[in-house]
């Protein structure tokens with residue numbers, strides 16, 4: 241059983257008083273992935289290595305912080321479930337409530353990293369740094385990107401200047417807000433891009449440089465309290481395309497969806513058949529949010545519909561799940577999309 245293993249990189253009397261205390265929560269992904277050769281960069285085993293091995297691989301982190309590690313789960317990020325999100329969010333809040341923890345790093349798979357990052361951005365109740373990092377190349381690959389990304393994440397998590405900026409994501413020496421970062425490439429090491437106000441900053445010569453502020457509200461500024469939530473409402477995403485049928489909306493409703501995100505072809509545009517599906521779902525009390533499959537841009541307001549602002553479908557799903565834990569009022573839900 242690899243869950244909740246706690247390892248310290250130093251025994252306690254070697255912990256340095258003057259250094260901040262950073263906890264690394266490991267969830268799996270390619271950063272913990274292993275292949276059969278140094279040139280294997282696809283088809284490797286995701287989430288294979290434990291947190292101890294990740295920490296041992298980057299002894300330089302000990303100069304930055306006293307490091308403790310915990311294994312939350314060991315999965316490919318496509319297997320991160322709502323239950324895991326809740327477990328992770330609750331653990332982060334529990335740790336940050338302690339005076340002995342100054343910051344948190346989360347290692348994660350890249351495929352759904354933006355979903356977990358945005359979830360935490362909405363539910364963490366602290367202004368201490370929470371930083372997600374990942375890798376595009378497995379730990380066994382030549383020029384693996386994981387170790388330096390992990391080092392940079394610990395650097396950010398232990399830095400005063402990272403406080404109060406919401407949940408951060410770092411890969412490739414860049415610092416991004418969880419709100420704006422997204423994966424844009426299947427395999428390249430520069431897969432992550434930050435849209436809207438771009439990156440918050442960069443890490444240069446071992447120092448974070450912040451240039452932009454986060455305008456959207458986050459962490460302590462949201463009403464979402466997961467401490468007592470056992471299950472998140474089911475929200476599904478339905479793609480829009482030429483000739484798309486209505487039955488997927490019916491299937492979602494019949495299978496218990498409380499919310500549906502439409503990954504619409506353009507600016508929240510719906511085909512006649514999609515409108516039929518959306519109306520069917522809305523008549524059953526299901527909340528429908530129009531997002532876009534385009535990848536960038538804001539969905540403009542539409543009379544009678546909730547729109548996702550600039551949140552892509554997978555992030556809109558995260559916000560709608562949380563919104564439905566506090567309200568069923570479409571106008572209030574829209575106000576969350578306008579603010580967060």
Ligand SMILES: NC(=O)C[C@H](N)C(=O)O
Pocket residue numbers: 268269270271286315316317318348349350351352374375376377
């Ligand atoms: N680069 C990665 O981490 C991809 C992997 N499939 C994951 O998301 O867990």
